[in-house]
Amino acid sequence: MNYEPVIGLEVHAQLLTRTKCFCACSTEFGASPNSNTCPVCLGLPGALPVLNREVVRLAVRAALALGCHINRISQFARKNYFYPDLPKGYQISQYDKPISEHGAIAIKVNGTAKRVGITRLHIEEDAGKSLHDGFPDSSEKSYIDLNRSGVPLVEIVSEPDLRSTTEAYAYLSKLKAILETTEVCNCDMEKGNLRCDANVSVRPAGSSEFGTRTELKNLNSFRFLQRAMEYEILRQVEILESGGHIVQETRLWNADEGKSYSMRSKEEAHDYRYFPEPDLLPLVVEDAFVEETLKTMPELPDAKKDRLIEQYGIPEGDADWLASSRTFSEFFEETVRICKKPRPALNWLKGELTAALNNTSLGLQESKISPAHIAELVGLIEGGVISGKMGKVVFEEMFATGKFPRKIVEEKNLVQISDVTALEKIAREVAASSPENVAKYRGGRTGNLAWFVGQVMKATKGQANPQLVNEVVKKVLEEN
Amino acid sequence: MKISEEEVQYVAKLANLELTPEEVKTFTHQLSSILEHMETLNEVSTDDVEPMTRIPDFGELASSSTPFREDVPGPTIGTERALGNAPDPGQKYFRVPKVIADR
Numbered sequence: 353m354n355y356e357p358v359i360g361l362e363v364h365a366q367l368l369t370r371t372k373c374f375c376a377c378s379t380e381f382g383a384s385p386n387s388n389t390c391p392v393c394l395g396l397p398g399a400l401p402v403l404n405r406e407v408v409r410l411a412v413r414a415a416l417a418l419g420c421h422i423n424r425i426s427q428f429a430r431k432n433y434f435y436p437d438l439p440k441g442y443q444i445s446q447y448d449k450p451i452s453e454h455g456a457i458a459i460k461v462n463g464t465a466k467r468v469g470i471t472r473l474h475i476e477e478d479a480g481k482s483l484h485d486g487f488p489d490s491s492e493k494s495y496i497d498l499n500r501s502g503v504p505l506v507e508i509v510s511e512p513d514l515r516s517t518t519e520a521y522a523y524l525s526k527l528k529a530i531l532e533t534t535e536v537c538n539c540d541m542e543k544g545n546l547r548c549d550a551n552v553s554v555r556p557a558g559s560s561e562f563g564t565r566t567e568l569k570n571l572n573s574f575r576f577l578q579r580a581m582e583y584e585i586l587r588q589v590e591i592l593e594s595g596g597h598i599v600q601e602t603r604l605w606n607a608d609e610g611k612s613y614s615m616r617s618k619e620e621a622h623d624y625r626y627f628p629e630p631d632l633l634p635l636v637v638e639d640a641f642v643e644e645t646l647k648t649m650p651e652l653p654d655a656k657k658d659r660l661i662e663q664y665g666i667p668e669g670d671a672d673w674l675a676s677s678r679t680f681s682e683f684f685e686e687t688v689r690i691c692k693k694p695r696p697a698l699n700w701l702k703g704e705l706t707a708a709l710n711n712t713s714l715g716l717q718e719s720k721i722s723p724a725h726i727a728e729l730v731g732l733i734e735g736g737v738i739s740g741k742m743g744k745v746v747f748e749e750m751f752a753t754g755k756f757p758r759k760i761v762e763e764k765n766l767v768q769i770s771d772v773t774a775l776e777k778i779a780r781e782v783a784a785s786s787p788e789n790v791a792k793y794r795g796g797r798t799g800n801l802a803w804f805v806g807q808v809m810k811a812t813k814g815q816a817n818p819q820l821v822n823e824v825v826k827k828v829l830e831e832n
Numbered sequence: 833m834k835i836s837e838e839e840v841q842y843v844a845k846l847a848n849l850e851l852t853p854e855e856v857k858t859f860t861h862q863l864s865s866i867l868e869h870m871e872t873l874n875e876v877s878t879d880d881v882e883p884m885t886r887i888p889d890f891g892e893l894a895s896s897s898t899p900f901r902e903d904v905p906g907p908t909i910g911t912e913r914a915l916g917n918a919p920d921p922g923q924k925y926f927r928v929p930k931v932i933a934d935r
């Protein structure tokens with residue numbers, strides 16, 4: 353039988369605030385353990401939460417960018433469970449009245465466009481961090497750091513509209529691009545700014561009923577996400593094929609082993625006894641606030657992609673790639689503004705620059721390269737001052753040192769020899785030193801041309817304009 | 833009885849409470865009478881009444897939003913004081929019995 357997977361994603365995105373959701377503690381990453389804490393986020397008796405205005409602004413911004421309806425009145429709720437990294441014994445979240453609902457994201461997979469519904473986007477606070485390994489007594493003890501306790505998140509829940517792991521990947525990529533573009537979240541999955549859980553079920557292809565789903569947790573990289581879901585789909589199909597049935601459960605992905613494990617926690621674990629948070633009044637988002645947020649909304653990835661195609665005449669795939677990253681698209685546009693050459697600028701960006709960033713694990717903003725660097729390099733090549741091949745040498749030096757291309761060209765004496773008389777002189781010398789090859793060429797072995805060109809390039813240390821050398825050598829060999 | 837002993841035990845478990853058999857009986861009885869009282873309240877039609885979850889929904893605070901705090905860092909109490917009441921701190925962390933579920 354053919355099976356079809358049904359996938360919905362729950363994404364937690366950390367909002368880019370300076371302070372926590374309900375207290376004034378810093379959200380700074382990497383601070384000394386338990387140093388960014390106060391009575392509120394430690395859950396000490398009597399401490400009261402006060403909502404951070406910026407949290408509301410960012411949540412509304414994200415919700416609008418995802419096409420969600422903003423609920424004028426929303427309410428916080430307590431989600432009750434016991435875990436050592438949750439000091440209050442409950443998480444402040446939103447339940448029956450979230451701040452926003454009913455959005456959608458447009459994705460495109462294999463050329464087919466699809467709308468993926470967003471059920472809701474709500475505000476909640478993060479829990480602390482449990483460390484289970486790395487201490488001398490880690491076999492018996494867990495260590496708790498509450499710096500992350502109370503850090504603001506939005507949870508974005510998709511409809512079960514995804515039908516393949518590829519679609520799930522496309523959805524998450526688009527969501528990430530939107531959250532980055534709107535500066536709601538910096539989406540660094542390694543730092544846990546963006547976390548993803550997946551609800552996965554399978555059903556006979558063509559069926560309209562849903563199968564029993566499992567929840568996959570800990571999918572904290574794009575690579576894990578797809579692999580973990582593929583594993584889960586296969587696992588479920590195998591169970592069904594052998595006549596078994598799927599148990600609704602939470603499974604934890606273990607990336608090292610490439611397997612998921614049942615979290616066999618108590619079956620009551622999903623009964624969170626939600627109730628309205630008595631310490632916070634309802635949240636009222638006035639229309640004026642929404643309008644103000646709309647006014648400051650930056651160009652979103654889909655609109656940007658269309659404009660890049662229109663304005664620069666670049667291929668759709670490249671425009672999509674650029675539009676998915678605000679830093680790259682702004683870098684690209686600034687480069688083109690200076691050098692007026694979209695295609696070469698794009699090629700440097702997606703070729704050498706991306707490769708160099710990957711090799712050094714640097715972000716674009718951390719590198720020493722500015723749009724002015726790439727623009728100058730493009731100008732030198734397009735103007736015939738250096739060859740494309742030399743350009744790569746210049747790029748390497750430029751990437752390592754941050755020096756400008758023109759300076760590198762001068763220092764390395766890289767200027768391309770385009771002086772015909774000089775090249776003719778060298779070509780004659782090469783011909784004179786190897787009369788037998790000249791004879792062969794003149795005897796019809798025209799393939800020998802490449803050997804002469806190579807010799808001239810060698811004599812000029814690769815600085816000759818290759819096209820010109822070709823012409824000159826031909827002329828020299830064919831004269832007399 | 834509006835509530836069974838099993839339900840009381842289930843709720844107790846969720847709340848991390850251990851009850852003796854006598855306590856289960858007592859609470860089953862008490863919770864049932866509370867729920868019965870709610871039945872009485874349920875007889876009133878509230879179709880046109882907005883749910884009220886908090887007292888300040890009344891009077892001059894009615895429909896006002898929860899107060900906001902500006903996004904400006906304030907003082908923290910620091911690691912030492914944060915761990916001051918912890919029964920078993922270790923290396924700047926709260927240390928607790930192993931919590932991860934066994935495979």
